[in-house]
Amino acid sequence: MVRDKIKQAISNEVLYKNLKSFVENYKIAKEKAYQGHDFENIRRQLNKIKDYSYDEIVSLYEQFKENAEAKGCYVYAAKDGHDANSYILDVCRRHGADLIVKSKSMTSEEIGLNEFLKQNDITPIETDLGEWILQLAEEKPSHMVMPAIHKSRQEVARLFEKIKGRKVDENDIKNMVKIARHTLRDYFFKAKVGITGANFAVAETGTIAIVTNEGNARLTTTIPNVHIVLLGYEKLVRSFSDSLKILRALPKSATGQIISTYVSWISGTYPASDNKEVHFVFLDNGRLPILKNPALKEALKCIRCGSCANVCPVYEIVGGHVFGSTYVGAIGLILTCFYEDEKIANELLKMCIGCKTCSVNCPAGIDLQSLIFDINAAISEKYHVPTYKKIAAYNVLPNPYVFSQVSKIGKFLQKPIVKNKEIDKIPFVSKDLNFRVLPAFAHMSFTKIYQKYYNENRRKLYKSRVFFYSGCAIEYFFTDMGLYLLNLLDKIDVKVDIPKKMVCCGLPSLHMGLGSAGLKTILKNLRFFDEDIDQDVLVLCPTCGSTIKHEYPKYTTISPKDYQKSIELRERVKSLSQLLSELGLKITYKHKYKVTYHNPCHQKRGLCFSTEEFLKPILGEYFVPLKDSDKCCGFGGSFSFDFPEISSKILDNKIENIISTKADIVLTDCPGCVLQIQGGLKKRGLFTEVMHLSEFLEKYTELEEIK
Amino acid sequence: MVEKFIMYSKAVGNKNFLVKEEDLREKGFEKKYDIAYLPSFSLVKMLDVGRNGISSAIVEADYGIAETGSVVINSLDFQLRKATCLADKLDIVIFRSKIVESLEDIEEFLRDLTKKNAYIAFITGASRTADIERVLTIGVHGPCETNIFIVEDR
Numbered sequence: 001m002v003r004d005k006i007k008q009a010i011s012n013e014v015l016y017k018n019l020k021s022f023v024e025n026y027k028i029a030k031e032k033a034y035q036g037h038d039f040e041n042i043r044r045q046l047n048k049i050k051d052y053s054y055d056e057i058v059s060l061y062e063q064f065k066e067n068a069e070a071k072g073c074y075v076y077a078a079k080d081g082h083d084a085n086s087y088i089l090d091v092c093r094r095h096g097a098d099l100i101v102k103s104k105s106m107t108s109e110e111i112g113l114n115e116f117l118k119q120n121d122i123t124p125i126e127t128d129l130g131e132w133i134l135q136l137a138e139e140k141p142s143h144m145v146m147p148a149i150h151k152s153r154q155e156v157a158r159l160f161e162k163i164k165g166r167k168v169d170e171n172d173i174k175n176m177v178k179i180a181r182h183t184l185r186d187y188f189f190k191a192k193v194g195i196t197g198a199n200f201a202v203a204e205t206g207t208i209a210i211v212t213n214e215g216n217a218r219l220t221t222t223i224p225n226v227h228i229v230l231l232g233y234e235k236l237v238r239s240f241s242d243s244l245k246i247l248r249a250l251p252k253s254a255t256g257q258i259i260s261t262y263v264s265w266i267s268g269t270y271p272a273s274d275n276k277e278v279h280f281v282f283l284d285n286g287r288l289p290i291l292k293n294p295a296l297k298e299a300l301k302c303i304r305c306g307s308c309a310n311v312c313p314v315y316e317i318v319g320g321h322v323f324g325s326t327y328v329g330a331i332g333l334i335l336t337c338f339y340e341d342e343k344i345a346n347e348l349l350k351m352c353i354g355c356k357t358c359s360v361n362c363p364a365g366i367d368l369q370s371l372i373f374d375i376n377a378a379i380s381e382k383y384h385v386p387t388y389k390k391i392a393a394y395n396v397l398p399n400p401y402v403f404s405q406v407s408k409i410g411k412f413l414q415k416p417i418v419k420n421k422e423i424d425k426i427p428f429v430s431k432d433l434n435f436r437v438l439p440a441f442a443h444m445s446f447t448k449i450y451q452k453y454y455n456e457n458r459r460k461l462y463k464s465r466v467f468f469y470s471g472c473a474i475e476y477f478f479t480d481m482g483l484y485l486l487n488l489l490d491k492i493d494v495k496v497d498i499p500k501k502m503v504c505c506g507l508p509s510l511h512m513g514l515g516s517a518g519l520k521t522i523l524k525n526l527r528f529f530d531e532d533i534d535q536d537v538l539v540l541c542p543t544c545g546s547t548i549k550h551e552y553p554k555y556t557t558i559s560p561k562d563y564q565k566s567i568e569l570r571e572r573v574k575s576l577s578q579l580l581s582e583l584g585l586k587i588t589y590k591h592k593y594k595v596t597y598h599n600p601c602h603q604k605r606g607l608c609f610s611t612e613e614f615l616k617p618i619l620g621e622y623f624v625p626l627k628d629s630d631k632c633c634g635f636g637g638s639f640s641f642d643f644p645e646i647s648s649k650i651l652d653n654k655i656e657n658i659i660s661t662k663a664d665i666v667l668t669d670c671p672g673c674v675l676q677i678q679g680g681l682k683k684r685g686l687f688t689e690v691m692h693l694s695e696f697l698e699k700y701t702e703l704e705e706i707k
Numbered sequence: 708m709v710e711k712f713i714m715y716s717k718a719v720g721n722k723n724f725l726v727k728e729e730d731l732r733e734k735g736f737e738k739k740y741d742i743a744y745l746p747s748f749s750l751v752k753m754l755d756v757g758r759n760g761i762s763s764a765i766v767e768a769d770y771g772i773a774e775t776g777s778v779v780i781n782s783l784d785f786q787l788r789k790a791t792c793l794a795d796k797l798d799i800v801i802f803r804s805k806i807v808e809s810l811e812d813i814e815e816f817l818r819d820l821t822k823k824n825a826y827i828a829f830i831t832g833a834s835r836t837a838d839i840e841r842v843l844t845i846g847v848h849g850p851c852e853t854n855i856f857i858v859e860d861r
Contacts, residue, residue: 022841071824129847130838146838153840177836177844184848189758205821215834215849218792221826222785240817244810258715259775259831262849265817268824271785 002322002347009318010645014152019316020653022149026310029256039363042249047365049242050234050301054291060203060236061282067206071268073278080285081111088113088195088228091279092122095226097192101184103210103217104128105197106144106304107230107283109326110339113195124195125187127216129180133159142320143328144306145254150319184216194220198231199250199304200243201280207267208235208280209243211250211260218264225272228279233287234300246303249363253305286338299334299371301364308358308368313632314351317649323351330358330368337375346383349376351643353636353650354511356605370550373510380513389638393509393517397472398524400501407476410441422682433641435648436679442479446470449479450498453486462495466579467535471544473671475502481540481671484698485576492585492703497535499528505544510551512638522555526562529569537573539607540694542670543637546606548573575603575669576693577611586704587618593700595619596663598654598677599630600670611669611693618701624661628653635676651680658688669693708773709857712806715776716855719832720845723855731800731858740765742790745800753786760793768799768830770813771806771857777831778855779813781820788826797850799830802860 009015052060065075078084092100100117102108102124114124114135126135130148134141136159141147148156157170160179169175188194196217198208208229210217221227237243251257269276290296309315309329324332325340325348333352336345349372358368396402417423418440425434444452447470466489474482486496503525510518529537539545552566580587597612604610616623634640634650654677658666666688668674678690697703713723728748730736736750737743741761743752754761766787768778778799782788791797807813813829820827834849845851 018840025841127848128838129836133838146841148838149841151839153842156839173839173842174844176839177847181847185758185760188848202821205818207817207821207825213834214836214847215792216847218788218828219848222788222792240814241811244814248810255837258718259777259829261719261830261832261835263777263829265821265825265827265829267821267826270783270824270826273785 002351005322006318006643006645009322010649012150015150015319016317018149018152019319022146023310023316026256030252030307030310033252033256033258037248042245043363043365045245046249046303046363047301049237049245050303050364052236052291052297054288057233057236057288057291060238061233063203064201064206064236064280067203068268068278068280071206073206073269073280075280076282078281078283078285081283084111084230084281084283084285085113085116087281088230089117089120089122091226091228092117092193095192095277097122097226099123099125099187099191100193100195101125101127101187101191101220101224102131102194103196103212103220104131104147105195105230106327107197107232108195109141111283111285113230125184125191127184127187127220128214129177132180132184136163140321140326141328143309144304146306150321188219188223191224193226193228194224195228195230196220198229198235200237200246201231201235202237202240202243204239205267207265209247210264210266211247211262212264213261215262218262221264221266222272225274226277226279228281230281230283232283232285233291234302250303250305253307253361253363290338295374296338296371298366299331299338299368301366302331302335303364305363307361307363311357311361313355313357313634313650314353314646317646318351324348330372331366333372334368334375337379342379343383346379349380350513351646352376353632353634353639355601355632355636357601357632360605376513377510377515377518380515385513389512390514390517393512393514394520397504397506397509398517398521400503403472403476403504404445407441407445411443414440430644432644432648435644435683436651436676437682438679439477439675442477444479446475446479446482447498447502449483450486450496453483457490461493463493465495465497465535466538467533468496468498468538468540469505469544469548470498470502471539471541471671472504472508473541473675478671478674478692481692481694484692485540485694488694488698488703492583492705496538501528503528505547506551506555507543507547508637510547518551519555522552523559523562526552526556526565529565531565533565533568533572535572536579537569538576538579539573540576540669540671540692542575542600542602542607543672545573545575546602549607573607575607575609575611576697577614577669578607578609580697580703581614584706586706587697588702588704589618589620589622589700590702591700592622593664594622594624594662595665595667595696596624596626596658596661597629598626598633598658598666598668598673600668600673601630601632603669604630615667624663626661626666627657633673633676635672637672640676647676651676655680655684655686659686663688665689665691665696667691667693667696708806708808709803712771712773712776713857715773716831717776719776721776721832721853721855723857726856726858728858728860731856737765739763740798742794744787744790747802753790755786756789756793760795761790762794763796763798764790764794765798765800766791768801769805770816771801772810772813772829773806774809775831777829779816780828780830782826782828783820783824788828791828791830792849794850795846796852796854797833798854798856800856800858802858804860806857
């Protein structure tokens with residue numbers, strides 16, 4: 001059960017410590033490695049290089065096969081895991097191999113090769129140190145590149161003691177590596193067959209390349225007389241030029257190395273002590289049909305660097321045994337949908353918080369988060385979705401009347417537990433859920449406050465107008481953020497218009513996996529935007545803004561009128577910081593509070609406008625940079641209710657960073673982040689004030705038009 | 708370009724030496740090594756390496772890549788390949804004129820050699836792992852030490 005696995009992972013101190021320090025060091029190492037390189041350009045290049053149609057892959061395969069066979073190699077096209085396993089078993093049997101050596105191959109984990117060989121009385125020995133440790137521990141890898149990252153030196157020492165029959169000093173890591181060196185050396189010389197994967201398969205000449213650090217792939221391919229290469233079709237590249245470009249990025253994104261210690265380019269039946277026999281086993285297992293799908297085939301551009309796991313805030317907390325199956329991290333969630341049990345895949349998809357950090361870090365330019373999000377929205381309803389979620393998504397969120405009735409009920413029910421517009425603790429629920437103070441339902445909805453505001457402040461003349469979409473958080477909970485906005489914009493003679501009815505943007509339903517409810521909500525929402533959108537559409541919630549910008553065009557592709565509106569909206573939706581920046585105002589900070597800024601995921605990576613850069617010149621010396629300012633706060637909407645333990649731990653890290661700034665105020669421009677961070681600080685009795693940008697600007701700055 | 712090569716080579720822990728051709732033609736130079744493969748100096752001393760490996764080998768590289776501090780060695784020869792895998796100390800000789808700027812500069816070499824049977828190795832430093840608690844350890848399944856000798860031939 002995922003719940004139990006999460007609890008187990010979170011209570012594992014060793015894992016938590018290892019992952020936390022790894023993630024921090026990785027960030028620094030990766031940045032250093034890419035210095036002098038244009039990462040965005042590399043992403044564009046790699047995305048293009050690995051863009052194949054199904055026909056192209058088949059043609060590359062034919063080309064590879066022709067070249068390899070001309071040099072005496074055997075090439076086999078395996079339909080699925082069982083097919084590949086049987087072929088490999090057959091080769092091993094023909095050579096009387098009772099023992100074989102392997103260098104690391106995720107593809108072999110995918111098809112369960114080791115278990116299959118063992119069932120057929122052949123002993124596979126993993127020679128990559130991390131994989132060998134796991135083999136001894138009978139565990140699965142928890143990371144693509146550092147498989148044993150979850151194991152402590154003590155655990156490794158105990159494992160080695162078992163096989164050596166003597167005491168092993170757990171603090172002498174150098175010595176433990178020596179033990180591996182000597183023990184595994186024997187196996188290279190005893191094995192009759194060596195099995196490897198391949199990082200690239202260059203069709204040009206039928207050559208593969210293996211990228212390693214330890215030297216085990218070199219020995220695996222050199223000592224035994226038989227070499228079997230197991231690889232998915234997606235490893236094929238057209239030319240050496242392409243493979244070298246991928247090689248430039250792979251080690252940098254994987255471990256922050258400029259290049260790995262060894263890159264072995266292997267072609268034909270290269271010499272051995274006897275006649276070398278080389279077999280290539282190309283694996284389909286579901287890859288080929290995916291290549292015919294323009295959206296899904298993006299995932300096959302993966303170069304297996306593991307960086308999506310390295311930057312994922314959820315992975316950092318729970319590790320790869322929870323956040324993935326054979327493959328871990330963001331790509332792991334997607335590949336589990338392709339190659340493994342869909343029920344398991346469905347559960348895993350739910351653990352994506354939606355922060356998009358994976359998408360912007362992927363060297364192959366894959367928008368991983370969108371793929372996870374879209375697959376989740378498409379398949380969730382094949383499995384159990386809690387009834388209350390379905391009711392919320394289908395009946396409440398798309399229906400402003402029902403929503404307002406629900407909020408009335410909420411206002412009534414919350415009376416006993418509300419104090420100062422806050423809910424400190426929800427009774428009768430799991431302790432995990434009460435890790436932060438929550439906002440109460442507002443007394444009056446924002447729409448009502450808006451109507452009251454303009455009734456009481458009648459003016460004849462405004463210089464310009466802006467259309468404001470509030471979203472549910474501000475409409476029903478954080479109404480003050482909206483009111484501050486009205487005041488702020490009034491000072492510069494900007495009139496605010498709002499939709500006749502405020503309908504949810506649709507994201508909560510989509511995130512819950514209810515794609516058709518999301519679509520229903522989106523279409524409903526669009527009805528309340530005019531046909532001709534001639535004003536900027538302002539949002540104070542970047543999640544709503546991001547959804548309008550990116551999801552609306554996607555979900556309305558075959559509804560022409562809605563699509564046209566969506567495209568128009570996409571150009572016009574913007575955050576307050578972007579709006580003010582474009583108005584070219586002089587903004588003067590009138591106080592001396594020290595201020596730091598948290599970057600909401602959907603502001604930086606969704607709306608793609610940096611409020612941080614907007615604020616720095618305004619705050620000057622009073623700005624204190626926040627460490628990892630663009631790292632997720634752990635809210636993720638429904639995520640923080642579904643996975644409160646993970647949300648809470650991510651929040652811990654964010655609060656730790658905020659406290660170290662010693663700032664008086666932490667600013668942000670997302671009501672979800674305000675909820676999470678403010679709720680967390682209050683629960684801990686900490687006094688740093690959390691403010692939305694609208695409130696901060698209204699209270700503490702002066703806006704002037706530049707003549 | 709040599710400076711760039713040395714910078715990246717140093718970064719992975721290699722000791723780098725600029726030498727003259729005469730230094731390597733010194734009488735008995737190859738006696739320091741169990742295996743020597745320096746065809747440009749007509750110095751070839753091979754043996755069949757077994758499970759216990761050898762203490763040291765000195766091998767001539769075909770190219771050096773400044774971008775990454777790597778050497779490129781045509782490792783088709785079985786004995787030579789075993790030597791580079793199983794030597795505890797691997798010293799590498801590279802002519803200054805054979806150091807190229809970037810990975811793409813090796814493209815043609817790779818294409819040409821792989822038209823037939825081939826095994827080409829890019830080697831950057833000594834074998835390493837960080838698989839135990841991410842503590843970097845040098846010397847796993849390959850050499851524990853590599854030194855680079857750059858021959859000034861220009």
